[in-house]
Amino acid sequence: MGASLKDVAQLAGVSVKTVSNVVNNRPHVTPAMRERVQRAVDALDYRPNLTARHLRKGRTGIIALAVPELGNPYFAELAGAVVDAAARFDYTVLLDHTAGRREQEVLVTQGFRAHVIDGLILSPIELETADLLGRRDDAPLVLLGEREYDAPYDQIAIDNVAAARTAVRHLTGLGRQRIAFLGARRELARQPAHLRLRGWREELTAAGLPHDDSLVAATDGYGRWDGAAAMNALLNQGAQPDAVFAYNDLMALGAMRALGERGLRVPQDVSVVGFDDIEDGRFGAVTLTTVSPDKQAIARLAVERVVARLTGDPQVEPERIQPGYRLVARESTAPPPA
Amino acid sequence: MGASLKDVAQLAGVSVKTVSNVVNNRPHVTPAMRERVQRAVDALDYRPNLTARHLRKGRTGIIALAVPELGNPYFAELAGAVVDAAARFDYTVLLDHTAGRREQEVLVTQGFRAHVIDGLILSPIELETADLLGRRDDAPLVLLGEREYDAPYDQIAIDNVAAARTAVRHLTGLGRQRIAFLGARRELARQPAHLRLRGWREELTAAGLPHDDSLVAATDGYGRWDGAAAMNALLNQGAQPDAVFAYNDLMALGAMRALGERGLRVPQDVSVVGFDDIEDGRFGAVTLTTVSPDKQAIARLAVERVVARLTGDPQVEPERIQPGYRLVARESTAPPPA
DNA sequence: CTGAAAGCGCTTACAG
DNA sequence: CTGAAAGCGCTTACAG
Structure with a gap:
């Protein structure tokens, strides 16, 4: 057990109040007194008990x-x-x-x-x-x-809607027309991707493009594996996206892997945008465009x-x-x- | 402020000891008493103050x-x-x-x-x-x-030496002969990569290969950027490794990126092994071989x-x-x- | 089986 | 400017 305020006070020959004042750097303590107390603190290797302080x-x-x-x-x-x-x-x-x-x-x-x-x-x-x-x-x-x-x-x-729209606009600006969204939720009641999905929809409308539900892939999780699985599911259903906007970078990374396995090239065949700006996206064989929140x-x-x-x-x-x-x-x- | 043990005791008409016993699920409390106390606990939405408990x-x-x-x-x-x-x-x-x-x-x-x-x-x-x-x-x-x-x-x-040797053995087993090590420390005094570097050296010796110091790249940090920089530095110095063993996956990933930028193909031209088995390595365009600690x-x-x-x-x-x-x-x- | 009381190590009015 | 004392909310011997 470590030393307590009381021990220090005893050794220094002053009251606990004074020790407390010194320890907490309170003013109105004479330098000599401070010095004396400090010596006792050092001698006993005293460290305040934060639990007690916090209780108080x-x-x-x-x-x-x-x-x-x-x-x-x-x-x-x-x-x-x-x-x-x-x-x-x-x-x-x-x-x-x-x-x-x-x-x-x-x-x-x-x-x-x-x-x-x-x-x-x-x-x-x-x-x-x-x-x-x-x-x-x-x-x-x-x-x-x-x-x-x-x-x-x-x-x-x-602002997730606006941010998602920015991402989609970047894609439409490239001339992309069949932009898939990865990461909707299977269970509609619990829809974290809600706003980004809305941004996708709004921006497509603004660009005069249809929002094709066969280009929306639902997942349960939001990891790389989910991204790859969602991408594969879409492709297996015959979808032919020329761009992918993923709920997050992890899913985008998984999707890129899945695209690569099927011989689809990024960005030549399919453009990909993620969300989060995690470091992983900056060092892949193909670096990832992303929405970077501050x-x-x-x-x-x-x-x-x-x-x-x-x-x-x-x-x-x-x-x-x-x-x-x-x-x-x-x-x-x-x-x-x- | 929340209710204290004392408040609960007062409301239930018992001593704090009894409340404490109930709250801590101690035996020897009659069910009726337990019930009565529990009701007071619920009524006051009492939650124990862990700080106080811990101080005690x-x-x-x-x-x-x-x-x-x-x-x-x-x-x-x-x-x-x-x-x-x-x-x-x-x-x-x-x-x-x-x-x-x-x-x-x-x-x-x-x-x-x-x-x-x-x-x-x-x-x-x-x-x-x-x-x-x-x-x-x-x-x-x-x-x-x-x-x-x-x-x-x-x-x-x-066992880092043994693990590193396993990695290098995997590489020599592939017929690789010029195996670079990425991630030594510039300051020798502070050498975390020490053991993995030793493993690299020992295994090369065991395989009858020279350990060429021009294939060892020092870095200050251990991130993707450091891996890329180390790889570039080696290549700029004219080194021609046919394999890379990196201190960790992050550096291996950075190195792969650097190799790619110079048109060197992994694994055809250069084999790469990392260390850590982080998830990132499982989803790149080229998935990463690694030493996976449990x-x-x-x-x-x-x-x-x-x-x-x-x-x-x-x-x-x-x-x-x-x-x-x-x-x-x-x-x-x-x-x-x- | 339950109650009254001390004490964990601090801080802070309150005196002096 | 410093000291003696109360109290934060608990737990735990100690009685009964």
Whole structure:
């Protein structure tokens, strides 16, 4: 067991209050006193017990971040950014993953870790508005990502419809006409890809192109494997897309692999656009064009929001904040030969 | 603020002890009493304050995991596995990243989070034995990965020399003779790739091949970009490898990209083997042969070890535990035409 | 089987 | 400017 404040006070021959003042760098302590206490602190290798401090202050200095899947580089990269952003506010990050399952998301949301975390940043997949409305835990909660909720919580998400339209416009601008969408959900009730699918539809309409449902592939998951499977399914059904807009980069990468296995060349035969701008997309045999959300901003805004709720006026209206994004054009949509 | 034990006791008309017993599922409480207390718990939506509980018990239920970089899928995948393994012991995981910098690693190791974490799992890059010997924090520490230390701590790492030899043997078995190694360190003093480089050398010798230092490329980092840069540097110096063994998959992926840009075909012209078995390697245009460490086992062993130190006899000798690995052959080393 | 009380290690009014 | 004391919300011997 380490030394306590009391031990230090005893050794230094002062009260615990004084030691506390020194340890917390409070003013109004004479240099000589500070020096004397510091010597005792060093001698005993004293380190404050944060648990006790937190019990006293009602704060732990820990923010939880709950993401669906750490194996998805998007969330891994985002988690790294959140850890950095939190560090700037002296918060540390406790990591959860929900596997995108509603029960897990609800659990996290209901504060099963009540009192150990000060706030929560959650990127939900299946969570419903009702789950949020039934929430009783009062730790600040900030939502990330494209699911839309009718509940009084801050949410950080880029404008997914507009971003998807930008991606599709990039494709139509290349002269592509049969643009497939990969990553709709089989179960319509739980539709995270909703907004991106809508963007696809809207932009096709704007371009005077039909939106052909036989070019929409549904999946259960959002990994490389799902992308490859969806691509194969489409091709097996006889679809002949000249472009693919995938729900995310992982699926786009899987789709490119599937296209390659069938001898279809990217970008000559099929242009491909993903979403997320994960590092993987920048180093493949064919680099991937993608919609790049500003992850640093997302992380920073989320942390700032949690901290603001923790320290500020709780009556401030919850907001929907939209960080920026940009389209990064790479080889997978290099212009086809004229 | 939520309700406390005391509030519940008051409402139920019993002592806090009894409530505590019920909440903690202790035996010897009559069903009627349990029922009565439970009703009060529900009415007040009482949830125990873990901070207080932990202060009392001296444990927090939190294990820290410190990795160099979450953006590296290997560590992201490993982190996911650690979170899962810890959950089975009712521990949650607090995530740190060190950027592979010695100061950060030392900081983490010296218990700057003393008393908030029960134990630490660290994957060091630059940490030195001396840093470990100077450690004063008494929270259990388990080391991960290939750095070798002469300090009394548990370490979980596959046999890197043997694993590297397996990779190189796979290459020599294909008839390759000029096998480059990517990922040595420029600064020799801090040499994480040490063991894999030794494996490369030993296996070449065993195969009766020279180990040509002009085929060894040094880097500062271990990402895709570093792999591409190292590959380019080698090629620019006039090296003509017919195979590449990279320190990790990320570098191998970067190298493949660089080879492709120069018109060198994988596997026809150059065979490539990586290390880590990250998912990215399974879905490129050319899938990547790799050494696949058993990540589930690594995570499980690390957590078990921390928990054992926490609950068991602290006098047990620190061990070096070697989980399994296997070579996964994929397209990047498909046999060249005879 | 249950109650009253001490104590984990801090911080913070309250005196002096 | 510093000291003595209460209290954050639990758990756990100790009585009864």
